[in-house]
Amino acid sequence: MNQQIKLQRxxxxxxxxxxxxxxxxxxxxxEPGSVLVRNRYLSLDPxxxxxMTDTKSYVPPVAVxxxxxxxxxxxxxSGPGFKEGEWVKGMxxxxxxxxxxxxxxxxxxxxxxxxxxxxxxxGMPGATAWIGCTEIAVVKPGETFxxxxxSGAVGxxxxxxxxxxxxxxxxxxGGAEKCAxxxxxxxxxxxxxxxxxxxxxxxxxxxxxxxDVYYENVGGKVQGAVFAQLNDFARVAFCGMVAEYNDKxxxxxxxxxxxxxxxLHLQGFIxxxxxxxxxxWPEIGARLxxxxxxKYREDIVKGLRNAPDAFAGLLQGKNFGKLxxxxx
Amino acid sequence: MNQQIKLQRxxxxxxxxxxxxxxxxxxxxxEPGSVLVRNRYLSLDPxxxxxMTDTKSYVPPVAVxxxxxxxxxxxxxSGPGFKEGEWVKGMxxxxxxxxxxxxxxxxxxxxxxxxxxxxxxxGMPGATAWIGCTEIAVVKPGETFxxxxxSGAVGxxxxxxxxxxxxxxxxxxGGAEKCAxxxxxxxxxxxxxxxxxxxxxxxxxxxxxxxDVYYENVGGKVQGAVFAQLNDFARVAFCGMVAEYNDKxxxxxxxxxxxxxxxLHLQGFIxxxxxxxxxxWPEIGARLxxxxxxKYREDIVKGLRNAPDAFAGLLQGKNFGKLxxxxx
Numbered sequence: 001m002n003q004q005i006k007l008q009r010x011x012x013x014x015x016x017x018x019x020x021x022x023x024x025x026x027x028x029x030x031e032p033g034s035v036l037v038r039n040r041y042l043s044l045d046p047x048x049x050x051x052m053t054d055t056k057s058y059v060p061p062v063a064v065x066x067x068x069x070x071x072x073x074x075x076x077x078s079g080p081g082f083k084e085g086e087w088v089k090g091m092x093x094x095x096x097x098x099x100x101x102x103x104x105x106x107x108x109x110x111x112x113x114x115x116x117x118x119x120x121x122x123g124m125p126g127a128t129a130w131i132g133c134t135e136i137a138v139v140k141p142g143e144t145f146x147x148x149x150x151s152g153a154v155g156x157x158x159x160x161x162x163x164x165x166x167x168x169x170x171x172x173x174g175g176a177e178k179c180a181x182x183x184x185x186x187x188x189x190x191x192x193x194x195x196x197x198x199x200x201x202x203x204x205x206x207x208x209x210x211x212d213v214y215y216e217n218v219g220g221k222v223q224g225a226v227f228a229q230l231n232d233f234a235r236v237a238f239c240g241m242v243a244e245y246n247d248k249x250x251x252x253x254x255x256x257x258x259x260x261x262x263x264l265h266l267q268g269f270i271x272x273x274x275x276x277x278x279x280x281w282p283e284i285g286a287r288l289x290x291x292x293x294x295k296y297r298e299d300i301v302k303g304l305r306n307a308p309d310a311f312a313g314l315l316q317g318k319n320f321g322k323l324x325x326x327x328x
Numbered sequence: 329m330n331q332q333i334k335l336q337r338x339x340x341x342x343x344x345x346x347x348x349x350x351x352x353x354x355x356x357x358x359e360p361g362s363v364l365v366r367n368r369y370l371s372l373d374p375x376x377x378x379x380m381t382d383t384k385s386y387v388p389p390v391a392v393x394x395x396x397x398x399x400x401x402x403x404x405x406s407g408p409g410f411k412e413g414e415w416v417k418g419m420x421x422x423x424x425x426x427x428x429x430x431x432x433x434x435x436x437x438x439x440x441x442x443x444x445x446x447x448x449x450x451g452m453p454g455a456t457a458w459i460g461c462t463e464i465a466v467v468k469p470g471e472t473f474x475x476x477x478x479s480g481a482v483g484x485x486x487x488x489x490x491x492x493x494x495x496x497x498x499x500x501x502g503g504a505e506k507c508a509x510x511x512x513x514x515x516x517x518x519x520x521x522x523x524x525x526x527x528x529x530x531x532x533x534x535x536x537x538x539x540d541v542y543y544e545n546v547g548g549k550v551q552g553a554v555f556a557q558l559n560d561f562a563r564v565a566f567c568g569m570v571a572e573y574n575d576k577x578x579x580x581x582x583x584x585x586x587x588x589x590x591x592l593h594l595q596g597f598i599x600x601x602x603x604x605x606x607x608x609w610p611e612i613g614a615r616l617x618x619x620x621x622x623k624y625r626e627d628i629v630k631g632l633r634n635a636p637d638a639f640a641g642l643l644q645g646k647n648f649g650k651l652x653x654x655x656x
Contacts (some may be wrong), residue, residue, distance in 0.1 A: 050589075057589045058560065219584065232386065238587045252580030256547065259566045259596035261378075261385045266594040268587035 002027050003304045003327070005094035007062045011052055013246045014315055019052070020068065020094075020308035027097065034099045035079025039072040039092050042304065042325040043119035044311050045153070046217075049245040058270055068094040071124060072327075073108060073115045089118050094307055096327055106278075112286045120322030121296035122285045125153035127277040128239050130284070132215055133161040136269050137237035141166025143212035144231075146203075148222045150191055151178040151297070153322035154239065157285075158215045159188050160294055167213070170206045172199075172222055174317040181320075185295055199225045213237070219244040220251070227254045230262055238268040246315060297321030303328055330355050331632045331655070333422035335390045339380055341574045342643055347380070348396065348422075348636035355425065362427045363407025367400040367420050370632065370653040371447035372639050373481070374545075377573040386598055396422040399452060400655075401436060401443045417446050422635055424655055434606075440614045448650030449624035450613045453481035455605040456567050458612070460543055461489040464597050465565035469494025471540035472559075474531075476550045478519055479506040479625070481650035482567065485613075486543045487516050488622055495541070498534045500527075500550055502645040509648075513623055527553045541565070547572040548579070555582045558590055566596040574643060625649030631656055 002025045011019040030036045051062045051069055062069050072092040076082040081102040090105040092098025108118045120126065132154075139145045145162035149155040150171025159182070163169045171182040171191040182191035190206040192199065203211075203225055210231035216223065219241025230236070244251060258264060271277060288294035299321040301310045307325045314323050330353045339347040358364045379390045379397055390397050400420040404410040409430040418433040420426025436446045448454065460482075467473045473490035477483040478499025487510070491497045499510040499519040510519035518534040520527065531539075531553055538559035544551060547569025558564070572579060586592060599605060616622035627649040629638045635653045642651050 058591075223584070238584065240588055241585050244583075244585060250583035250585060253582050253584040254580070255572070255578035256551070256566065256581040256594075257569050257572060257578060259594060260568055260598070261596070263386075263596045263598060263601065264594070265596075266584075266587060266592070268589070268591045268593075270588070270591060273591065 001025070001096075003096040004067050005304060005307050007052055007064055007066060007068050009064060010054060012248065014312045015049070015052060015308065016312070017308045020311065022305045022308070028099065030078045031099060033080065033101065035082050035088075035102055035105055036077040036097060036099045037072070037074040037088060037090070037092055037105070038077055039074035039096055039098055039327050041073050041116045041119055042094055042307065042327060043071045043123065044307065044314055044323045044325060045125065046240055046242040046245060046314060048311065049242075049315060070094050071119060072098060073118050074098070087115055089123070094304065096304060113289060116298055116300065116324050116326075117289075117296065118282065119324055120153045120298060121157060121289070121294065122282045124271055125322060126157045126285050127274075127281040128271040129154050129157035129161060129215075130281045131269060131271055131274045131277045132237040132239055133158050133165065135274070136267050137213045137215065137235035137265075139165050139167040139213040142168075144168045144170065144207045144209055145213045145215070146170045146172065146207065146211050146226055147215040148172040148194070148218040148226075149242065149317070150182045150186075150188065151320060152217075154217055155215070156182070156186055156296060156321075157294065160186055162213070162215075163187060164293065168207075168209075170203070172203075172218075178320060181297070185297075194222055200228060203229055210234075215239070216241070218242050224254055227258060230258065230264060232262045233265070234262060235265045236267070238266065239270070242315065299323045300326050302326045329353070329424075331424040332395050333632060333635050335380055335392055335394060335396050337392060338382060338389075340576065342640045343377070343380060343636065344640070345636045348639065350633045350636070356427065358406045359427060361408065361429065363410050363416075363430055363433055364405040364425060364427045365400070365402040365416060365418070365420055365433070366405055367402035367424055367426055367655050369401050369444045369447055370422055370635065370655060371399045371451065372635065372642055372651045372653060373398075373453065374568055374570040374573060374642060376639065377570075377643060398422050399447060400426060401446050402426070415443055417451070422632065424632065441617060444626055444628065444652050444654075445617075445624065446610065447652055448481045448626060449485060449617070449622065450610045452599055453650060454485045454613050455602075455609040456599040457482050457485035457489060457543075458609045459597060459599055459602045459605045460565040460567055461486050461493065463602070464595050465541045465543065465563035465593075467493050467495040467541040470496075472496045472498065472535050472537055473541045473543070474498045474500065474535065474539050474554055475543040476500040476522070476546040476554075477570065477645070478510045478514075478516065479648060480545075482545055483543070484510070484514055484624060484649075485622065488514055490541070490543075491515060492621065496535075496537075498531070500531075500546075506648060509625070513625075522550055528556060531557055538562075543567070544569070546570050552582055555586060558586065558592060560590045561593070562590060563593045564595070566594065567598070570643065627651050628654050630654045
């Protein structure tokens, strides 16, 4: 038997269990040339919302009726080049058993960090933060760095890296509990609750010398508030806009006159365009964790059948830390 | 007697003759340490609209009651370090006689090009095009380059430079006459009239492989149409948004999700941040003109008292070529 979640229809707004349908299929058999893996953890990430929609993007959407795409860590059952029981990571889908060509799998060292960490802090979200902070929008010592979704998988790493790079770091998160975690545990200088009133005023107070670098991963009203406080020559790294992923029509963006007046530098990026980061980051990140210079938090939900609800919650900021499904 | 135009009040929308007031003051006397110049040509440029408004920008606005700031070419009357009659360029204001410290003046070679050319093709607008094309958003051979206000002082140079850099070059201009000039005289591959219907469709037809570099100097509806056709990894150099300079409230901009999806690179710049261009460009530009690789057109209006109307026309695209006032 193979537990699976299929994309049964394209969602409108927040995906529901009618869009993402749980089913049990026959257990898969090993196929020649391919490695069969028993998935143990599935990563749920905001980018997946884009995969459910049939609009032009950097990769084609998941076909209706197919198993949802997603990254998993798991243990090899059989296949060329791997031993039974080896831990690997790959795009194995929202399912209990997945298969991939040997080139599509990476071995992970569960002695250096727990298996689930390879989906978050040491995986794609961590590498996204690493590239954004070290290549796309590099913050200088003494500058002010702002990141939204600051307790999330990407934001938490980005802010901690910016702190190590000598910046004043201000996070934005949803709710008092997340803000307390961001300040006390992650060591940001300030964290603002975007659910409270007067976001602009609070941001101004937290950034008395304005904002030099903004790590953009939410869009929406936070984007507008941050843009108003950007300094001359500020840089913005765009890796996502999760607050807008469920909009049926794109909302207007900020007027771009400030791009001229302030000589702003806005750059979008996608971590898969930077494959070197997937090789360098897990080792660097694991070392920072061992040295207690990088903290992380996971929100582990048990049971694949709970993935659709957990994913809907992720798009609404209900998770607290990197959202991972533990597959029974 | 000294003819002058003063900023009498801050304009709302297009500046009028009540905002920009012509007057005749007493002829100025030479001051110690300062060079007195008889201005011959005054440059009128879109950026001046920003100087009339009291909002935060890269330089403070002109004070109400002061002579409008502007660049002129003229001949020295007297002053330290210069001979009488020498041709110079400097920020001498909208007036017949202006003065500046010696360090604020640059000698111009009217043997290499007419004096007025140092305000346009070889001056600030030409240098702006040079920096935008060679440093901010560099086009590669075989790529598609789009520039709006294509018959204007900046756009005409930017498009010709992009053509020399091996790109397919598409201009956008207002009216059939300007479009014909841009194609036939300046040698762009295509030019689209933004006053006609279906700008988006015409742009798509003119850019069958999409747009790789957009040189942004107008904003407004043209910006939206171009953004929809940008390719993955496209670059946008922002040097101005003249279509919006008279707006009382900033209009919303394009939704920025495409910055992520297409990994766009948007960069604002101001030529004064690149002082080296003011040294290198006049010589390079003069050589290109001599080799007939760079064409330019001037729209010379006689009489300083006509400057306010001419400036209002500039903001509405009524000029055809670089707008210059010939001072009587």
